[in-house]
Amino acid sequence: MSDMYCMYSGLKCKIKKRNCKYIITSRVKKEGFTNYIDVLGNEHSELYMKIVNSDEVDVIYSEDVFIKYKDKYFRLFAGEISKNAVLDDSYMIWTDSEQLAQEYIFEKKEQFVFIKHIRRKEIEALKIVKTPVLDFKDIEQSVENFEGDALDNWLSELI
Numbered sequence: 001m002s003d004m005y006c007m008y009s010g011l012k013c014k015i016k017k018r019n020c021k022y023i024i025t026s027r028v029k030k031e032g033f034t035n036y037i038d039v040l041g042n043e044h045s046e047l048y049m050k051i052v053n054s055d056e057v058d059v060i061y062s063e064d065v066f067i068k069y070k071d072k073y074f075r076l077f078a079g080e081i082s083k084n085a086v087l088d089d090s091y092m093i094w095t096d097s098e099q100l101a102q103e104y105i106f107e108k109k110e111q112f113v114f115i116k117h118i119r120r121k122e123i124e125a126l127k128i129v130k131t132p133v134l135d136f137k138d139i140e141q142s143v144e145n146f147e148g149d150a151l152d153n154w155l156s157e158l159i
Contacts, residue, residue, distance in 0.1 A: 003079060004133060007058040008050075015060055017134070024057070025049045054135045061130045067093050068125040068147075069118055070104060077115055081126075086155050089119050126151055 006015040006024055013024040025036055026048050033048035054060065065076040074093035078085070085091055094115045095101055101114030109115045125147040132139040146154045 004060055004062055005130075006060045008052070008056070015057070021051050022054060022057070022060075023049055023051055059132055059136045059139060060134050061132045061136065064129045064131070066127040066129070067091060067118070067123050068127070069093060069116075069122055071124070072100070072104070073127060074100075074116075081155070081158060083158050086158050090117050091120070091123065092117050120152075120155070123151065126154070 004015050004017075006013055006022075008024055009030065011026060011028060011030060013026045015022050015024045026033065027046065029048045030050075033050045036044040036047040036049040038044065063080065065080060066073040067076055068074075074095055077092035077094045081091065092115055094109070094113060095104075095106060096112045096114070098112075098114070100106070101108065104116065106114035106116040125145060127146075128144045130142045130144070132141070
């Protein structure tokens with residue numbers, strides 16, 4: 001399963017299930033969070049964690065990011081837009097359709113995976129589809145759309 005996220009006290013956090021508990025992580029330190037300790041026992045001062053129950057979060061969901069390029073939505077290859085992608089002005093989109101890959105001049109990465117690097121000026125819109133999972137799977141999927149100045153503002157918040 002891809003990365004899972006949750007809303008916790010108005011803060012978007014990554015979340016992982018371990019045994020019957022959930023570990024949420026954030027780059028913002030909130031009350032009750034401690035420095036993140038990875039599986040090797042290393043403590044990280046730039047990442048924070050808290051162990052919670054599912055009833056302490058508003059929702060747990062997976063995200064799929066789609067970029068509109070030349071009037072067609074394509075999946076973002078990395079799953080999420082990183083700070084480096086914004087700073088480098090380089091976004092990798094992909095398709096598994098050979099026909100679309102030929103039509104939009106994608107490069108073949110491997111069987112059924114075709115990629116293309118594009119710049120911000122080529123992005124017409126961005127769509128984030130949030131699909132509730134686990135204890136929240138009965139909640140309806142939600143979609144956020146960004147274009148123009150709203151997209152630029154959203155991207156600038158990632159830096």
